[in-house]
Amino acid sequence: MYQKLIIVGYLGADPEMRYTTDGTPVTSFRVAVNRRWTNQDGSQGEKTWWFRVTAWRKLGELCNQYLSKGRMVLVEGEVDASAWSAQDGTPRATLEVTARNVRFLGGKAGGAVTGEGDIPEAPPAEDIPF
Numbered sequence: 001m002y003q004k005l006i007i008v009g010y011l012g013a014d015p016e017m018r019y020t021t022d023g024t025p026v027t028s029f030r031v032a033v034n035r036r037w038t039n040q041d042g043s044q045g046e047k048t049w050w051f052r053v054t055a056w057r058k059l060g061e062l063c064n065q066y067l068s069k070g071r072m073v074l075v076e077g078e079v080d081a082s083a084w085s086a087q088d089g090t091p092r093a094t095l096e097v098t099a100r101n102v103r104f105l106g107g108k109a110g111g112a113v114t115g116e117g118d119i120p121e122a123p124p125a126e127d128i129p130f
Contacts, residue, residue: 005079005097007051008105009033011071017064027060029053029067031075031097053077055099063102074103 015029031051039045053075055063067073077099086092 003078004076006074006076007031007033007097008072008074009051011067011069011073012050014069015064015067017060025057025060025064027055027064029055029063031073049095051075051079052094052096053099054096055102059099059102063099066104072105074101074105075099076101076103 009031012030012032015027017025017027019025029052031053033049033051034046035048036044036046054060075097077097080096080098081093082096083091083093
């Protein structure tokens with residue numbers, strides 16, 4: 001069996017990097033994906049989905065270094081869904097993605113970063129438009 005998810009959206013907050021007990025870097029960030037349409041009556045409709053993304057090892061380090069709130073990214077990876085009840089009893093759900101590839105989009109800093117194989121050199125931070 002195989003699954004692959006590709007999302008393109010904007011970071012909702014700056015990435016957060018931490019280390020596991022054995023020293024493996026892991027970075028988490030949220031990506032908003034929007035869909036807009038025009039209804040039959042001419043009114044505009046919009047829906048936003050939020051994904052929690054986790055990037056491991058070198059990929060996580062690069063995401064932490066070069067991504068920030070509002071930056072557009074393409075994330076390729078595996079998805080997992082979780083559901084639970086909030087303290088007030090309302091049902092909640094989240095979509096969690098383990099990133100295998102991340103492409104920094106928008107501006108001259110765009111480039112692919114993958115979790116496997118060679119990782120291209122990222123541009124200096126001052127070259128990344130925000």
